Amino acid sequence: MRSRVSLIAVLGIVVVIGACGDNGTTGKATRPTPSSSVTTIPSAQLDKMLLDVGDVGAGWQVGPPLNPEDLSGFTQIPCPDSVVNPTIAKRLTPATGIQFEPTDHSRKHMIEFLVTGDAQRLDRDLQALSGALEACSMATSTTAGTGGTVKVEKLPIPELGDQRDAYVIAVTASPDSQATWYVRSAVVRVGSVATSLGLTEILPTPQDQPHISDEEFVKILKKAVAKLGG
Numbered sequence: 001m002r003s004r005v006s007l008i009a010v011l012g013i014v015v016v017i018g019a020c021g022d023n024g025t026t027g028k029a030t031r032p033t034p035s036s037s038v039t040t041i042p043s044a045q046l047d048k049m050l051l052d053v054g055d056v057g058a059g060w061q062v063g064p065p066l067n068p069e070d071l072s073g074f075t076q077i078p079c080p081d082s083v084v085n086p087t088i089a090k091r092l093t094p095a096t097g098i099q100f101e102p103t104d105h106s107r108k109h110m111i112e113f114l115v116t117g118d119a120q121r122l123d124r125d126l127q128a129l130s131g132a133l134e135a136c137s138m139a140t141s142t143t144a145g146t147g148g149t150v151k152v153e154k155l156p157i158p159e160l161g162d163q164r165d166a167y168v169i170a171v172t173a174s175p176d177s178q179a180t181w182y183v184r185s186a187v188v189r190v191g192s193v194a195t196s197l198g199l200t201e202i203l204p205t206p207q208d209q210p211h212i213s214d215e216e217f218v219k220i221l222k223k224a225v226a227k228l229g230g
Helices: 007-011 043-048 068-075 086-091 119-137 214-226
Strands: 060-062 096-102 108-116 149-154 163-172 180-190 193-203
Touching: 043 096, 068 086, 068 096, 068 108, 086 119, 108 119, 119 149, 119 163, 119 180, 180 214, 193 214
Parallel strands: none
Antiparallel strands: 060 096, 096 108, 108 193, 149 163, 163 180, 180 193
């Protein structure tokens, strides 16, 4: 049994995600229903656009396949007063995805989603998602469902693809705990496909620095975008 770090689980937005698996699994997502993700790109072609172990570097292995709750996490906003329109959220259901776990069993986790759709509509839908996060980031601190706090800030990234956004989300699980879920999340669209890359590290206190630098995160993001042809 291998536990997985999940921002969504910390916030209580969906149930805690847990899975059993072995290193032989592909780690790719269970396919959503056709109404959730409209695309003319064949599934096999989409899977080739996902990151692999060689892209993310030493110290990572492919984790268990994603389930529908994992996929629904893409449009969950960490502030209770900021939500995405349900119709837009449904259109933004990822078509596929993959997650990675640390080989040293340290407290970090990486996940990638691919979202597809008509390029212009996908542009607008991602703007709506970004707008919800922007509203969340206006407050320096927001009370989470567990009584902890959430802080959202913009993360500078290069001008990748046709559309891009990135954020740092810091979550303390409860007032009694100093442990902080430090999440870097970026979305880059190239035409009719967008990649979403999330990297989570659990830090002992809010003052601790993440082990993986912003530069390393951007390096992996660039590889994800390159696989989309961007």
